[in-house]
Amino acid sequence: MKKVLQDYTMKTVTIENIGKYEDEIVTVRGWLTHKRSSGKIRFLVLRDGTGIIQAILIKGEVEDEIFQLYNTLTQESSIAITGRVRREPRSPGGYELLVSSISIFQIAENYPITPKEHGIGFLMDHRHLWLRSQRQNAILRIRHTVINVARQFFDSRGFILFDAPIFTPSCCEGTTSLFRTRYFENENAYLSQSGQLYLEAGAMALGKVYSCGPTFRAEKSKTRRHLTEFWMLEPEIAFADLDEIMALAEELVVTIVKGVLKTRQKELQTLNRDIARLERVSSPFYLMAYDDAVQLLQDSGVSFVWGDDFGGGDETIISNHFDRPVMIHRYPAQCKPFYMKNDPERPEVVLCMDLLAPEGYGEIIGGGQREDSLSELEQKIAHAGLPAADFAWYVDLRRYGSVPHAGFGLGIERTVAWICGIPHVRETIPFPRLLQRLYP
RNA sequence: UCCCCAGUAGCUCAGUUGGCAGAGCAGGUGGCUGUUAACCACCGGGUCCGCGGUUCGAGUCCGUGCUGGGGAGCCA
Structure with a gap:
């Protein structure tokens, strides 16, 4: 397991309970379902089985090494994200994580199920x-x-x-x-x-x-x-x-x-x-x-x-x-x-x-x-x-x-x-x- | 077992009267400071399900087989 700036003093929480930790710094472990980028601001959507949460990377506000990790992360890569929880109506689920660090369990290979449509035979x-x-x-x-x-x-x-x-x-x-x-x-x-x-x-x-x-x-x-x-x-x-x-x-x-x-x-x-x-x-x-x-x-x-x-x-x-x-x-x-x-x-x-x-x-x-x-x-x-x-x-x-x-x-x-x-x-x-x- | 529909790029599909194999997404490269399946530009990507036939020429028409989906019967 490759670790990048993991901070073990942080609380590890599940996404369904994220609302209890508003403004606290916590760690969420899960799988990357989706990512989007708009240049200097980048979004990671993480699921952990209990829910999904959007994490946000802002250039200049996070260490550059972490910011660049975005490029290597693929769909369904298993990761732990540490960041500050904040209420954000634009985020699915109502909360988002302002990322301070990311640790990687595994970079997933090219995932067969894409965000687009699939037939029932393929899905089965x-x-x-x-x-x-x-x-x-x-x-x-x-x-x-x-x-x-x-x-x-x-x-x-x-x-x-x-x-x-x-x-x-x-x-x-x-x-x-x-x-x-x-x-x-x-x-x-x-x-x-x-x-x-x-x-x-x-x-x-x-x-x-x-x-x-x-x-x-x-x-x-x-x-x-x-x-x-x-x-x-x-x-x-x-x-x-x-x-x-x-x-x-x-x-x-x-x-x-x-x-x-x-x-x-x-x-x-x-x-x-x-x-x-x-x-x-x-x-x-x-x-x-x-x-x-x-x-x-x-x-x-x-x-x-x-x-x-x-x-x-x-x-x-x-x-x-x-x-x-x-x-x-x-x-x-x-x-x-x-x-x-x-x-x-x-x-x-x-x-x-x-x-x-x-x-x-x-x-x-x-x-x-x-x-x-x-x-x-x-x-x-x-x-x-x-x-x-x-x-x-x-x-x-x-x-x-x-x-x-x-x-x-x-x-x-x-x-x-x-x-x-x-x-x-x-x-x-x-x-x-x-x-x-x-x-x- | 029977009836109907489908099989083309990794995925979802288009492909006209039988005449050069296509798009979107995914993947790769670059751009973008609030994205919501983001967006924009460029790049790579094919046993057109198999076999046989008709034809100058078949993804396209005919026959046959296989696979998948929907339904009937049977059942919760």
């Missing part, structure tokens, strides 16, 4: 560097808050964190495709599509549990709403029924949105999010039976038949009718997985619900009340054509003290995309895995 190829941009920084901070608020929500309500396995001997949902691994002797192992079945075991042991972890779907989906690897937040509650988890899901989503609005105003502004639309997200959400949603689609001119599941376009039409999230419940049994419990009053529908985010972001939550009858569950597994042996442990849960129970799964990336108001889920996770993308 450089995802490891793209993460440094203000936009990605804002999205990932909001992701952090979404997960953090959600976990606090469950922790404060007596839920126990219960991590489900990633390797599973068989599929949880039967219909969708699985990633197969061949490590275990004499048997296949698959990457988890959902932790739910294991969470049901957890609920019978601990009462109220939740997990937050990655899930994998080997679907040939190429849309703005799909990732091959995504994160899901799944609560499961013993003795709960459909109504109870519908209320819980609503409370959770309201809490997450309020939490982001409270702590991430700056990030939402960076993303040009229409805050008013998020402020409208409050209880009660709209509640709608599947039958009424079908009626709504048919009234909107869509030729939709009772018994089908909604496609992405159908979900958009439904959610655009509402300015808040809408919860749709009691789907036909044929649309939903085997473990759903039928409505005793209407056996052709199951006690399930999907939560559709507004603005066409689609389904962010899916869940329901689980089948708790031993004989019914055995029949459903057989009817779905699933290997009974793989589900023996799951069926045991109905053999030894079965109780009504319910839970749901919230898709983290879709939730973050909606709250951020960005069109594609691929920017909501640090390194997205998509149909055509495994690198970097």
Whole structure:
């Protein structure tokens, strides 16, 4: 590390706190995002992960050796700048540093991501560097808050964190495709599509549990709403029924949105999010039976038949009718997985619900009340054509003290995309895995 | 798996009827005392995605393959 006139007596601070040090001399460490020059006055824009600040070099007011360093500094060079903090309305962020010295960690090579426009393919190829941009920084901070608020929500309500396995001997949902691994002797192992079945075991042991972890779907989906690897937040509650988890899901989503609005105003502004639309997200959400949603689609001119599941376009039409999230419940049994419990009053529908985010972001939550009858569950597994042996442990849960129970799964990336108001889920996770993308 | 669109300088793109390969940014050199994706002047920079075909002549037209993007189905 090359050091130039480093003064170790100075305070090292982060940019987000720079306002506390007005008129003091401090050191900020970070990366050069940009530089501009007007001859005898030169500007350096530094980011440190917490914010950006402009530093200013004035010929004659700073040692000439420091002034000339400007010429050697390239975009993304890592440096420490020491200078006096002053309030300056012309500077982005409201403060600037009047430079007294600069020390250099490294002069960066020619940086591929320039201040001009880039295509999505190029940016995804450089995802490891793209993460440094203000936009990605804002999205990932909001992701952090979404997960953090959600976990606090469950922790404060007596839920126990219960991590489900990633390797599973068989599929949880039967219909969708699985990633197969061949490590275990004499048997296949698959990457988890959902932790739910294991969470049901957890609920019978601990009462109220939740997990937050990655899930994998080997679907040939190429849309703005799909990732091959995504994160899901799944609560499961013993003795709960459909109504109870519908209320819980609503409370959770309201809490997450309020939490982001409270702590991430700056990030939402960076993303040009229409805050008013998020402020409208409050209880009660709209509640709608599947039958009424079908009626709504048919009234909107869509030729939709009772018994089908909604496609992405159908979900958009439904959610655009509402300015808040809408919860749709009691789907036909044929649309939903085997473990759903039928409505005793209407056996052709199951006690399930999907939560559709507004603005066409689609389904962010899916869940329901689980089948708790031993004989019914055995029949459903057989009817779905699933290997009974793989589900023996799951069926045991109905053999030894079965109780009504319910839970749901919230898709983290879709939730973050909606709250951020960005069109594609691929920017909501640090390194997205998509149909055509495994690198970097 | 199917449908649509694209592939030209490091990046984003233009390229007319088939007739010398272009611009902005990035990089380099110089200028400028308040810049905001600064600006001004000059310089270097090409497997026009691959293969085959039509033609005197193909970045341009035809066929085919590959890669990427968007969407459908499937799903959170």
